[in-house]
Amino acid sequence: MTRKPHGDFLRASRWYAASVAGRTNLRVVRPNMEPSLEPSLPASATPPPPDAELVIAARAGDRRACFLIWSKYAAMVQRLVRRFLGPGPDYQDVCQEIFMRIFKRLGELREPAALAGFVVSVALGVARNEVRRRRIRSIVGLAPVETLPQVPVSSQQGEAREALRALYRLLDTLGPEDRSLFIARFVEKMEISEVAAAHDLSLSTAKRRLARLVERVNARVKASPVLREYVGPIGQGGGT
Amino acid sequence: MKDDRTPAQQVCERLGDLLTAAVPDEQRAPDTRQWTAIEVELDRHGARRWWRWPALATAALVLVTSGTWLIARRPLAYRAEHCALATDGTLTAGGAGAIAFTDGSTIALAAGTRLHVEPLPYARGAEIALDDGEATLTVIHRANARWAVTAGPFRVDVTGTRFSVHWSKRRGSFRIAMQEGEVHVRGGRLAGDTILRAGQVLASSTGEPVPAPSTEAPSPSPPADAAASPAAPPPTRTAPPPWRRKTADPRETETPHPTSPALPELGPQVRPLPIVPTPSIPPPGEPSSAPRPSGPRRITIAPDGSLGNGISGFAWVAAAPATTLSSPVTSEEGASLARLAPKDGELCVSGTMAGLHCVNAGLPSVRCNWRHNWGVQIGFLIKTDQSAWGERAPNAIAVDYHGRSNTYRLNVHRHGDPDAKLYCIYDYESGKAAKPSMFKTECWADTGETLPDFESVDSFNLMLPSGMEYAAFRYCVSGIRLLP
Numbered sequence: 080m081t082r083k084p085h086g087d088f089l090r091a092s093r094w095y096a097a098s099v100a101g102r103t104n105l106r107v108v109r110p111n112m113e114p115s116l117e118p119s120l121p122a123s124a125t126p127p128p129p130d131a132e133l134v135i136a137a138r139a140g141d142r143r144a145c146f147l148i149w150s151k152y153a154a155m156v157q158r159l160v161r162r163f164l165g166p167g168p169d170y171q172d173v174c175q176e177i178f179m180r181i182f183k184r185l186g187e188l189r190e191p192a193a194l195a196g197f198v199v200s201v202a203l204g205v206a207r208n209e210v211r212r213r214r215i216r217s218i219v220g221l222a223p224v225e226t227l228p229q230v231p232v233s234s235q236q237g238e239a240r241e242a243l244r245a246l247y248r249l250l251d252t253l254g255p256e257d258r259s260l261f262i263a264r265f266v267e268k269m270e271i272s273e274v275a276a277a278h279d280l281s282l283s284t285a286k287r288r289l290a291r292l293v294e295r296v297n298a299r300v301k302a303s304p305v306l307r308e309y310v311g312p313i314g315q316g317g318g319t
Numbered sequence: 320m321k322d323d324r325t326p327a328q329q330v331c332e333r334l335g336d337l338l339t340a341a342v343p344d345e346q347r348a349p350d351t352r353q354w355t356a357i358e359v360e361l362d363r364h365g366a367r368r369w370w371r372w373p374a375l376a377t378a379a380l381v382l383v384t385s386g387t388w389l390i391a392r393r394p395l396a397y398r399a400e401h402c403a404l405a406t407d408g409t410l411t412a413g414g415a416g417a418i419a420f421t422d423g424s425t426i427a428l429a430a431g432t433r434l435h436v437e438p439l440p441y442a443r444g445a446e447i448a449l450d451d452g453e454a455t456l457t458v459i460h461r462a463n464a465r466w467a468v469t470a471g472p473f474r475v476d477v478t479g480t481r482f483s484v485h486w487s488k489r490r491g492s493f494r495i496a497m498q499e500g501e502v503h504v505r506g507g508r509l510a511g512d513t514i515l516r517a518g519q520v521l522a523s524s525t526g527e528p529v530p531a532p533s534t535e536a537p538s539p540s541p542p543a544d545a546a547a548s549p550a551a552p553p554p555t556r557t558a559p560p561p562w563r564r565k566t567a568d569p570r571e572t573e574t575p576h577p578t579s580p581a582l583p584e585l586g587p588q589v590r591p592l593p594i595v596p597t598p599s600i601p602p603p604g605e606p607s608s609a610p611r612p613s614g615p616r617r618i619t620i621a622p623d624g625s626l627g628n629g630i631s632g633f634a635w636v637a638a639a640p641a642t643t644l645s646s647p648v649t650s651e652e653g654a655s656l657a658r659l660a661p662k663d664g665e666l667c668v669s670g671t672m673a674g675l676h677c678v679n680a681g682l683p684s685v686r687c688n689w690r691h692n693w694g695v696q697i698g699f700l701i702k703t704d705q706s707a708w709g710e711r712a713p714n715a716i717a718v719d720y721h722g723r724s725n726t727y728r729l730n731v732h733r734h735g736d737p738d739a740k741l742y743c744i745y746d747y748e749s750g751k752a753a754k755p756s757m758f759k760t761e762c763w764a765d766t767g768e769t770l771p772d773f774e775s776v777d778s779f780n781l782m783l784p785s786g787m788e789y790a791a792f793r794y795c796v797s798g799i800r801l802l803p
Binding site for chain 1: 328330332335338339340344354674676677
């Protein structure tokens, strides 16, 4: 790999001039760096390599491949986490933890091309753990339950905002696993096979648990006037 | 969705849509600060992952070894009688003072004598800096013993003997009288090592040439005429003893040293400590037995980092923003630039540097964040007038260094050139004579302008460039020679 010239004479000169003032006439100007020395990341004009290549390179310790994986999936992970937890102040920390876990566990990925599913799987797992942590914190009194999660107040209409608040309350009553299944299946619109893979379940088990989840959610919707009103006539029938 | 959806599933989907709408797909590019945080964690994780268990085992081993080593490294203890100890470590004999070491060696001090005692590691001996007065040493001979007395510009190396040494700071007079054994004396106007044996006396005073050692008989030691005695042959000049060659000589310079006590002007504690000389590594093509006036000139570095031996300037260390220095601990300029002082005769830096971020790696169009992550430099800024190199510019320079196996680069800068314009030697090898014709402005491709000469060079540095991986580093410059 070629090396470009550079130096730190500027600061050395400045420092020297300050330390031996009067002894020298060293110039204090910013070094004229070559254009090619300017920081070039994260700009990248070329399309990123396929996932399989990125995974192989990242496993070999290529930091640039890690960066490309992050830049490709950061938005998706962030969106998933915010939907899972609700937009709180610390979702960035959760996202960071997710990518740390992804890069640590890349060696477990049997099929490098299946990176997207792997990312979702890890993201859901970390989000579940975060929900558990929040529950424990609420139990020991470190954080009141009603503040978790906070409900967005952006452009939602009043009814939808109330429904959203009620929905998060409903999700809080589910276990982390069921919450994760709900997010994967009904929010991220994943196929059942993808849901099964992301939760390390067999297809049949995933179907059974989803069916139970649907029943449970419907039962709680019926018990919630806000949600019952929000879903309208389709919520009146019940059954699966 | 599918037609076979049940109403219950439709309820869930409706709720899912609610959440989807509440947190829509993110259109903005991700915040790169998150990546920065991840990268920092990856660096830490990488270090932990690779080093965790080996590090624990190594730490345990190091603990045991260092404990043993520290015990073995303990210097000689000594007790001073009739002496006053100043805060700067100076011992002053109030009357007839005495210092007794645990190995049985003793120093008798005349009244008013001032000196410093610096016991050496491994209980090998001590270095005595005689500031003024007279001391009589009785050194017990032991294998690997190292004793030395410095007095003004003179240095006396001892293995096991008895002798008196006198140094008058005011008059600049030096006198050594041998009673038993032999010593090596050098410094002042002595061209090399002078061996003195029992019965011989060597004396010098300010501005006078050092006379040939006489053979007077100092009381109470015989013989009266040592020169005539086979036991006391005429003084001979020879190479320093092997162990001395690796030891920094506080007074050693290649150019004749004036006998006047010019060095104490720096203060009693500021003794120029040359970087470890490397006479055993002659530069390629240069005979090791070159005549002294045309031999290599070694740059000396004072404890405060100032350059010496005909050159004025100082040593410094500079680190890129992506480099973290653990030693030296810096305070100026955002903890990335500091004056560098020698330690144990070497200029050393250590720390960690982040890996480079590059695009188009392996292609001619490769672009990396060099500007923020170029590495670390041990540099030498010298006076920027036409006499930057003292009396004359060298024809070549040689930098001795050691450190982790890597590609090191030697850079020079000419006075008047833009700051960013450097001439460099890529993959510079330790001790190699670097001639001007070897420096190119694009040394990585061996192209560009060639350095015409060293006349206008006002700074040079040994750089450890950053690499693609996060790395810990430590490297030291142990000597700089200017070759005629």
